Amino acid sequence: MKILLLGSGELGKEFVISAQRIGQTVIAVDSYENAPAMQVAHGFEVINMLDGEALDRIVAKHQPDFIVPEIEAIRTERFYDYEKQGITVVPSAKAANFTMNRKAIRDLAAKELGLKTANYRYATTAEELTKAVAEVGMPCVVKPLMSSSGKGQSTIKTESDIEKAWQYAVDGSRGDVVEVIVEAFVKFNSEITLLTVTQNNNPTLFCAPIGHRQERGDYQESWQPALISDKDLYEAQDMAEKVTEALGGAGLFGVEFFLADDGVYFSELSPRPHDTGMVTLAGTQNFNEFELHLRAILSLPIFEITLEKVGASAVILASENSENPSFTGIEKIAALPKTDFRIFGKPTSRPYRRMGVALVNDSLETPIDIVVEKAKKAAAQITVHP
Ligand SMILES: Nc1ncnc2c1ncn2[C@@H]1O[C@H](COP(=O)(O)OP(=O)(O)OP(=O)(O)O)[C@@H](O)[C@H]1O
Numbered sequence: 001m002k003i004l005l006l007g008s009g010e011l012g013k014e015f016v017i018s019a020q021r022i023g024q025t026v027i028a029v030d031s032y033e034n035a036p037a038m039q040v041a042h043g044f045e046v047i048n049m050l051d052g053e054a055l056d057r058i059v060a061k062h063q064p065d066f067i068v069p070e071i072e073a074i075r076t077e078r079f080y081d082y083e084k085q086g087i088t089v090v091p092s093a094k095a096a097n098f099t100m101n102r103k104a105i106r107d108l109a110a111k112e113l114g115l116k117t118a119n120y121r122y123a124t125t126a127e128e129l130t131k132a133v134a135e136v137g138m139p140c141v142v143k144p145l146m147s148s149s150g151k152g153q154s155t156i157k158t159e160s161d162i163e164k165a166w167q168y169a170v171d172g173s174r175g176d177v178v179e180v181i182v183e184a185f186v187k188f189n190s191e192i193t194l195l196t197v198t199q200n201n202n203p204t205l206f207c208a209p210i211g212h213r214q215e216r217g218d219y220q221e222s223w224q225p226a227l228i229s230d231k232d233l234y235e236a237q238d239m240a241e242k243v244t245e246a247l248g249g250a251g252l253f254g255v256e257f258f259l260a261d262d263g264v265y266f267s268e269l270s271p272r273p274h275d276t277g278m279v280t281l282a283g284t285q286n287f288n289e290f291e292l293h294l295r296a297i298l299s300l301p302i303f304e305i306t307l308e309k310v311g312a313s314a315v316i317l318a319s320e321n322s323e324n325p326s327f328t329g330i331e332k333i334a335a336l337p338k339t340d341f342r343i344f345g346k347p348t349s350r351p352y353r354r355m356g357v358a359l360v361n362d363s364l365e366t367p368i369d370i371v372v373e374k375a376k377k378a379a380a381q382i383t384v385h386p
């Protein structure tokens with residue numbers, strides 16, 4: 001099969017490697033040359049994926065069987081047309097299109113499916129935001145409708161924060177939409193990603209829940225399994241099943257939830273492998289999240305997903321801008337027991353850019369906090385130099 005991969009970061013790279021291993025052909029696309037997934041693909045294209053005409057051009061040129069989005073920032077409206085042309089958009093045009101806009105996915109989840117979410121409103125001006133904040137109450141979180149990785153996102157604690165939050169959201173907005181969502185702040189005890197795999201001719205499967213910690217809108221450590229009561233887990237699985245079914249198609253989704261004293265809140269989801277799911281590269285499961293995504297896409301039956309080990313991942317970040325980053329400490333991390341790592345091969349660095357990840361696993365009886373600490377220490381062995 002020929003796969004057109006839209007987005008060529010570290011997640012795309014692992015997906016391409018999985019596809020290569022079972023003889024598939026992948027063309028990797030991104031906005032810059034030598035992106036991680038391009039380094040392992042059969043071919044590549046450099047375009048602005050928000051440009052619909054550029055997308056049309058490469059789809060016509062390569063005639064792929066599958067279009068696999070790896071990021072949100074794509075002119076996803078075009079996907080409906082590609083589906084009509086007989087190309088499978090993964091997991092579906094609707095899933096990719098709805099999840100790139102917080103309004104579409106939130107209204108589907110909360111209004112249409114009745115899932116429990118933080119109380120929310122929308123605003124298109126600073127005045128509307130003031131009114132919306134009064135309605136949802138403080139503290140609350142403001143996010144541009146179109147953004148990811150925490151961009152343009154801030155918390156309002158007092159009325160004097162509103163103007164600043166509006167401007168920050170407008171500046172952090174992707175594309176042409178100037179609108180924000182304001183959500184009541186959920187005082188959660190923890191947050192999880194529930195990797196959910198929908199299959200074409202087989203039942204939907206769930207991975208063991210993944211716990212994670214976020215800073216500046218990006219995950220720092222993730223671990224599997226996350227601590228969660230059976231009741232909360234079933235509730236999360238039920239919500240994940242409903243929302244993935246409504247979006248349609250086959251593939252792996254990363255469904256994000258907050259676990260609070262008053263129950264489970266649906267937050268958002270990625271219709272593709274999730275960054276916190278990189279913990280599965282530590283060998284926690286019979287198949288990692290990229291292999292699961294690929295199998296589901298190709299309609300290869302997945303009989304079951306089993307948790308083989310406990311594991312944790314911790315990110316390796318750059319601290320400076322560089323056109324030629326280098327790494328030290330590889331021998332040190334390599335010497336650690338039950339530890340592995342990835343260096344993504346990103347050609348340039350900037351402060352806080354994710355450049356690699358440390359991966360640790362251990363037997364199922366091992367307390368998860370010990371594994372997380374090991375992963376953090378392992379990641380700290382590696383230094384990124386400008
Ligand atoms: N309503 C909320 N209450 C409390 N914390 C929140 C709320 N919304 C978001 N957060 C925190 O901010 C993080 C990022 O939020 P969210 O996932 O909505 O943004 P994002 O930009 O889509 O991030 P990403 O693309 O990295 O998943 C969450 O994982 C959570 O830690």
Ligand SMILES: [Mg+2]
Nearest residue numbers: 256267268269
């Ligand atoms: Mg998120």
